[in-house]
Amino acid sequence: MILPYLATALLILVTVYSATVSFRQRVEGATPNWIFPDGAGRSVRILVGLFTLVLGIGLVAWISLSARNSTQRSLRFLIPESYTGWVRVEFEIAGESPVPVEGGQTVLKIPPSGVLRTSSPEQYGWAEDDYFYYSSAGVRRLPNSGHGSLIWGKINGAESGPSGKRKYEEFFVGTEQQYRDQAKGGDKKNGY
Amino acid sequence: MLPFFLYFITGVITGFHIYALLSLAVYGVPFNPLEVVALLGSFGLLLAAYVSLFRPHGAAKLALVAALAIWSFYGPALAKVVRTRLEKRSELSQVTFRQPAGQTTALG
Numbered sequence: 001m002i003l004p005y006l007a008t009a010l011l012i013l014v015t016v017y018s019a020t021v022s023f024r025q026r027v028e029g030a031t032p033n034w035i036f037p038d039g040a041g042r043s044v045r046i047l048v049g050l051f052t053l054v055l056g057i058g059l060v061a062w063i064s065l066s067a068r069n070s071t072q073r074s075l076r077f078l079i080p081e082s083y084t085g086w087v088r089v090e091f092e093i094a095g096e097s098p099v100p101v102e103g104g105q106t107v108l109k110i111p112p113s114g115v116l117r118t119s120s121p122e123q124y125g126w127a128e129d130d131y132f133y134y135s136s137a138g139v140r141r142l143p144n145s146g147h148g149s150l151i152w153g154k155i156n157g158a159e160s161g162p163s164g165k166r167k168y169e170e171f172f173v174g175t176e177q178q179y180r181d182q183a184k185g186g187d188k189k190n191g192y
Numbered sequence: 193m194l195p196f197f198l199y200f201i202t203g204v205i206t207g208f209h210i211y212a213l214l215s216l217a218v219y220g221v222p223f224n225p226l227e228v229v230a231l232l233g234s235f236g237l238l239l240a241a242y243v244s245l246f247r248p249h250g251a252a253k254l255a256l257v258a259a260l261a262i263w264s265f266y267g268p269a270l271a272k273v274v275r276t277r278l279e280k281r282s283e284l285s286q287v288t289f290r291q292p293a294g295q296t297t298a299l300g
Binding site for chain 2: 014019044
Protein backbone atom coordinates (compact mmCIF):
# COMPACT_ATOMS: atom_id res chain seq x y z
CA MET A 1 0.00 0.00 0.00
CA ILE A 2 1.49 3.27 -1.15
CA LEU A 3 -0.61 5.63 1.00
CA PRO A 4 1.51 5.54 4.21
CA TYR A 5 4.72 6.13 2.21
CA LEU A 6 3.16 8.97 0.23
CA ALA A 7 1.80 10.53 3.42
CA THR A 8 5.21 10.29 5.10
CA ALA A 9 7.06 11.76 2.11
CA LEU A 10 4.63 14.70 1.87
CA LEU A 11 4.81 15.23 5.62
CA ILE A 12 8.61 15.48 5.47
CA LEU A 13 8.28 18.00 2.63
CA VAL A 14 5.71 20.12 4.52
CA THR A 15 7.77 20.06 7.73
CA VAL A 16 10.94 21.20 5.95
CA TYR A 17 9.12 23.84 3.88
CA SER A 18 7.06 25.30 6.73
CA ALA A 19 10.08 25.35 9.06
CA THR A 20 12.15 27.14 6.39
CA VAL A 21 9.45 29.76 5.79
CA SER A 22 8.79 30.19 9.52
CA PHE A 23 12.41 30.69 10.57
CA ARG A 24 14.01 32.41 7.58
CA GLN A 25 14.88 36.08 7.89
CA ARG A 26 12.62 38.29 5.82
CA VAL A 27 14.66 40.76 3.79
CA GLU A 28 13.06 44.14 3.19
CA GLY A 29 12.40 44.74 -0.49
CA ALA A 30 13.10 41.14 -1.52
CA THR A 31 11.03 40.11 -4.52
CA PRO A 32 8.68 37.20 -3.83
CA ASN A 33 9.13 34.08 -5.96
CA TRP A 34 7.12 30.90 -6.53
CA ILE A 35 8.81 29.05 -3.64
CA PHE A 36 8.31 31.85 -1.14
CA PRO A 37 5.31 33.81 -2.49
CA ASP A 38 3.94 36.88 -0.81
CA GLY A 39 0.28 35.96 -0.67
CA ALA A 40 -1.92 35.16 -3.64
CA GLY A 41 -3.50 37.55 -6.09
CA ARG A 42 -7.23 38.23 -6.27
CA SER A 43 -7.72 35.98 -9.29
CA VAL A 44 -5.95 33.06 -7.56
CA ARG A 45 -8.10 33.48 -4.45
CA ILE A 46 -11.24 33.42 -6.58
CA LEU A 47 -9.96 30.32 -8.36
CA VAL A 48 -9.25 28.56 -5.06
CA GLY A 49 -12.66 29.58 -3.77
CA LEU A 50 -14.33 28.06 -6.84
CA PHE A 51 -12.18 24.93 -6.51
CA THR A 52 -13.27 24.55 -2.88
CA LEU A 53 -16.91 25.09 -3.82
CA VAL A 54 -16.77 22.44 -6.57
CA LEU A 55 -14.95 20.05 -4.22
CA GLY A 56 -17.53 20.60 -1.48
CA ILE A 57 -20.49 20.09 -3.83
CA GLY A 58 -18.85 16.98 -5.28
CA LEU A 59 -18.26 15.55 -1.81
CA VAL A 60 -21.84 16.15 -0.69
CA ALA A 61 -23.20 14.66 -3.95
CA TRP A 62 -20.97 11.60 -3.63
CA ILE A 63 -22.01 10.97 0.00
CA SER A 64 -25.72 11.36 -0.74
CA LEU A 65 -25.51 9.18 -3.88
CA SER A 66 -23.65 6.38 -2.12
CA ALA A 67 -26.15 6.52 0.76
CA ARG A 68 -29.04 6.25 -1.75
CA ASN A 69 -27.44 3.38 -3.64
CA SER A 70 -26.73 1.43 -0.47
CA THR A 71 -28.93 -1.67 -0.52
CA GLN A 72 -27.95 -2.89 2.92
CA ARG A 73 -30.96 -4.07 4.87
CA SER A 74 -30.84 -4.94 8.51
CA LEU A 75 -31.27 -8.58 9.44
CA ARG A 76 -33.93 -9.97 11.73
CA PHE A 77 -32.82 -13.21 13.32
CA LEU A 78 -35.61 -15.45 14.60
CA ILE A 79 -34.11 -18.00 16.98
CA PRO A 80 -36.01 -20.94 18.53
CA GLU A 81 -37.21 -20.15 22.07
CA SER A 82 -34.67 -21.04 24.80
CA TYR A 83 -32.00 -21.95 22.20
CA THR A 84 -28.48 -21.55 23.61
CA GLY A 85 -25.30 -22.01 21.63
CA TRP A 86 -23.82 -21.07 18.31
CA VAL A 87 -26.00 -19.96 15.42
CA ARG A 88 -24.61 -20.16 11.91
CA VAL A 89 -26.04 -18.80 8.68
CA GLU A 90 -24.47 -19.99 5.43
CA PHE A 91 -25.03 -17.80 2.37
CA GLU A 92 -25.04 -18.45 -1.38
CA ILE A 93 -25.73 -22.18 -1.04
CA ALA A 94 -27.02 -23.53 -4.33
CA GLY A 95 -30.37 -25.32 -4.12
CA GLU A 96 -31.38 -23.70 -0.85
CA SER A 97 -34.27 -21.24 -0.67
CA PRO A 98 -33.74 -17.49 -0.43
CA VAL A 99 -34.57 -15.67 2.78
CA PRO A 100 -37.69 -13.46 2.79
CA VAL A 101 -37.75 -9.70 3.25
CA GLU A 102 -40.44 -8.28 5.54
CA GLY A 103 -40.86 -4.61 6.38
CA GLY A 104 -37.45 -3.74 4.93
CA GLN A 105 -35.69 -6.38 7.02
CA THR A 106 -34.24 -9.65 5.83
CA VAL A 107 -35.74 -12.37 8.00
CA LEU A 108 -33.50 -15.27 8.96
CA LYS A 109 -35.53 -17.95 10.72
CA ILE A 110 -33.05 -20.23 12.42
CA PRO A 111 -34.12 -23.90 12.68
CA PRO A 112 -33.70 -25.83 15.99
CA SER A 113 -30.36 -27.17 14.69
CA GLY A 114 -28.93 -23.62 14.82
CA VAL A 115 -27.75 -23.78 11.21
CA LEU A 116 -29.55 -21.95 8.41
CA ARG A 117 -28.51 -22.39 4.79
CA THR A 118 -29.78 -20.00 2.16
CA SER A 119 -29.13 -19.13 -1.46
CA SER A 120 -29.37 -15.41 -0.62
CA PRO A 121 -26.14 -13.44 -0.69
CA GLU A 122 -24.56 -12.03 2.42
CA GLN A 123 -25.10 -8.30 2.89
CA TYR A 124 -22.37 -5.88 3.76
CA GLY A 125 -22.60 -2.36 5.08
CA TRP A 126 -23.97 -0.44 8.02
CA ALA A 127 -27.13 -1.78 9.59
CA GLU A 128 -28.48 -2.65 13.02
CA ASP A 129 -29.70 -6.20 13.27
CA ASP A 130 -32.50 -7.45 15.52
CA TYR A 131 -32.69 -10.76 17.39
CA PHE A 132 -35.83 -12.51 18.57
CA TYR A 133 -36.75 -15.80 20.23
CA TYR A 134 -39.75 -17.36 18.50
CA SER A 135 -42.24 -19.95 19.69
CA SER A 136 -45.89 -20.84 19.09
CA ALA A 137 -46.78 -18.10 21.59
CA GLY A 138 -45.08 -15.39 19.52
CA VAL A 139 -41.74 -13.62 19.48
CA ARG A 140 -39.72 -11.78 22.11
CA ARG A 141 -36.74 -9.53 21.54
CA LEU A 142 -33.28 -10.58 22.67
CA PRO A 143 -30.96 -7.88 24.02
CA ASN A 144 -27.87 -7.70 21.82
CA SER A 145 -25.79 -5.05 23.54
CA GLY A 146 -24.78 -3.99 27.02
CA HIS A 147 -24.30 -6.05 30.14
CA GLY A 148 -27.42 -8.20 29.76
CA SER A 149 -26.75 -9.02 26.11
CA LEU A 150 -27.64 -12.51 24.92
CA ILE A 151 -25.74 -12.21 21.61
CA TRP A 152 -21.98 -12.68 21.61
CA GLY A 153 -19.00 -13.30 19.37
CA LYS A 154 -20.56 -12.32 16.07
CA ILE A 155 -18.29 -13.03 13.13
CA ASN A 156 -18.52 -13.01 9.35
CA GLY A 157 -16.24 -15.24 7.40
CA ALA A 158 -15.59 -17.37 4.35
CA GLU A 159 -14.12 -20.82 4.12
CA SER A 160 -13.16 -23.07 1.25
CA GLY A 161 -14.21 -26.67 1.18
CA PRO A 162 -14.96 -29.48 -1.28
CA SER A 163 -18.24 -27.76 -2.20
CA GLY A 164 -16.52 -24.46 -2.95
CA LYS A 165 -16.27 -21.21 -1.03
CA ARG A 166 -18.79 -20.66 1.73
CA LYS A 167 -19.70 -17.32 3.25
CA TYR A 168 -21.14 -17.49 6.70
CA GLU A 169 -22.13 -15.50 9.73
CA GLU A 170 -21.96 -16.85 13.26
CA PHE A 171 -22.84 -15.66 16.72
CA PHE A 172 -23.42 -17.14 20.13
CA VAL A 173 -26.79 -17.00 21.88
CA GLY A 174 -26.65 -17.10 25.67
CA THR A 175 -25.43 -15.21 28.68
CA GLU A 176 -21.93 -13.77 28.91
CA GLN A 177 -20.98 -16.51 31.37
CA GLN A 178 -22.20 -19.24 28.99
CA TYR A 179 -20.25 -17.62 26.16
CA ARG A 180 -17.08 -17.47 28.25
CA ASP A 181 -17.54 -21.05 29.47
CA GLN A 182 -17.84 -22.46 25.95
CA ALA A 183 -14.94 -20.29 24.78
CA LYS A 184 -12.77 -21.83 27.54
CA GLY A 185 -13.94 -25.30 26.61
CA GLY A 186 -13.15 -24.56 22.98
CA ASP A 187 -16.12 -26.51 21.66
CA LYS A 188 -19.07 -25.18 19.76
CA LYS A 189 -22.44 -26.80 20.04
CA ASN A 190 -22.75 -27.42 16.34
CA GLY A 191 -19.24 -28.62 15.89
CA TYR A 192 -18.02 -25.70 13.77
CA MET B 193 0.19 28.68 -5.00
CA LEU B 194 2.95 26.25 -3.96
CA PRO B 195 2.23 26.43 -0.21
CA PHE B 196 -1.51 26.08 -0.85
CA PHE B 197 -1.13 22.89 -2.88
CA LEU B 198 1.55 21.47 -0.59
CA TYR B 199 -0.47 21.96 2.60
CA PHE B 200 -3.76 21.00 0.97
CA ILE B 201 -2.58 17.74 -0.64
CA THR B 202 -0.65 16.69 2.47
CA GLY B 203 -3.65 17.49 4.69
CA VAL B 204 -5.97 15.43 2.49
CA ILE B 205 -3.64 12.43 2.16
CA THR B 206 -2.58 12.22 5.82
CA GLY B 207 -6.16 12.88 6.90
CA PHE B 208 -7.51 10.11 4.69
CA HIS B 209 -4.85 7.68 5.89
CA ILE B 210 -5.48 8.39 9.59
CA TYR B 211 -9.25 8.34 9.08
CA ALA B 212 -8.94 4.91 7.45
CA LEU B 213 -6.95 3.68 10.46
CA LEU B 214 -9.43 5.18 12.91
CA SER B 215 -12.40 3.66 11.10
CA LEU B 216 -11.06 0.19 11.96
CA ALA B 217 -12.26 0.93 15.50
CA VAL B 218 -15.78 -0.10 14.44
CA TYR B 219 -14.43 -3.64 13.97
CA GLY B 220 -13.06 -3.62 17.51
CA VAL B 221 -9.49 -2.59 16.66
CA PRO B 222 -8.23 -0.45 19.58
CA PHE B 223 -7.32 3.06 18.43
CA ASN B 224 -4.31 5.10 19.43
CA PRO B 225 -5.17 8.54 20.95
CA LEU B 226 -2.27 9.96 18.92
CA GLU B 227 -4.28 9.13 15.78
CA VAL B 228 -6.88 11.69 16.89
CA VAL B 229 -4.12 14.28 17.50
CA ALA B 230 -2.73 13.55 14.02
CA LEU B 231 -6.19 13.87 12.47
CA LEU B 232 -6.51 17.32 14.06
CA GLY B 233 -3.09 18.09 12.57
CA SER B 234 -4.42 17.20 9.13
CA PHE B 235 -7.31 19.64 9.64
CA GLY B 236 -4.72 22.22 10.69
CA LEU B 237 -2.85 21.70 7.42
CA LEU B 238 -6.05 22.23 5.42
CA LEU B 239 -6.62 25.44 7.36
CA ALA B 240 -3.01 26.51 6.73
CA ALA B 241 -3.54 25.94 3.01
CA TYR B 242 -6.27 28.60 2.91
CA VAL B 243 -4.44 30.97 5.26
CA SER B 244 -1.37 30.75 2.97
CA LEU B 245 -3.30 32.63 0.26
CA PHE B 246 -3.44 35.69 2.51
CA ARG B 247 -0.60 35.36 5.04
CA PRO B 248 2.08 32.90 3.88
CA HIS B 249 4.32 33.46 6.91
CA GLY B 250 1.53 32.89 9.45
CA ALA B 251 0.32 29.90 7.45
CA ALA B 252 3.81 28.37 7.57
CA LYS B 253 3.82 28.60 11.37
CA LEU B 254 0.38 27.00 11.53
CA ALA B 255 1.48 24.30 9.08
CA LEU B 256 4.57 23.58 11.16
CA VAL B 257 2.50 23.09 14.33
CA ALA B 258 0.05 20.90 12.39
CA ALA B 259 2.89 18.86 10.89
CA LEU B 260 4.37 18.28 14.34
CA ALA B 261 0.96 17.10 15.55
CA ILE B 262 0.86 14.61 12.66
CA TRP B 263 4.42 13.50 13.43
CA SER B 264 3.28 12.59 16.95
CA PHE B 265 1.62 9.58 15.32
CA TYR B 266 3.82 8.99 12.27
CA GLY B 267 7.10 9.33 14.20
CA PRO B 268 6.58 6.44 16.65
CA ALA B 269 4.92 4.39 13.89
CA LEU B 270 7.91 4.87 11.57
CA ALA B 271 10.35 4.10 14.37
CA LYS B 272 8.51 0.86 15.08
CA VAL B 273 8.52 -0.17 11.41
CA VAL B 274 12.26 0.52 11.11
CA ARG B 275 13.03 -1.31 14.38
CA THR B 276 10.97 -4.32 13.31
CA ARG B 277 12.78 -4.52 9.95
CA LEU B 278 16.20 -4.23 11.54
CA GLU B 279 15.44 -6.85 14.15
CA LYS B 280 14.26 -9.40 11.60
CA ARG B 281 16.90 -12.11 11.66
CA SER B 282 17.69 -14.53 8.93
CA GLU B 283 16.46 -18.07 9.47
CA LEU B 284 20.06 -19.21 9.15
CA SER B 285 21.46 -16.66 11.57
CA GLN B 286 21.80 -19.32 14.23
CA VAL B 287 22.75 -22.87 13.39
CA THR B 288 23.33 -25.43 16.09
CA PHE B 289 25.36 -28.53 15.39
CA ARG B 290 24.73 -31.50 17.59
CA GLN B 291 27.84 -33.41 18.45
CA PRO B 292 27.96 -37.07 19.34
CA ALA B 293 29.03 -36.38 22.93
CA GLY B 294 25.90 -34.32 23.52
CA GLN B 295 27.78 -31.00 23.45
CA THR B 296 26.64 -28.32 21.05
CA THR B 297 28.43 -25.72 18.98
CA ALA B 298 26.40 -22.68 18.10
CA LEU B 299 27.15 -20.34 15.22
CA GLY B 300 25.43 -17.04 14.99
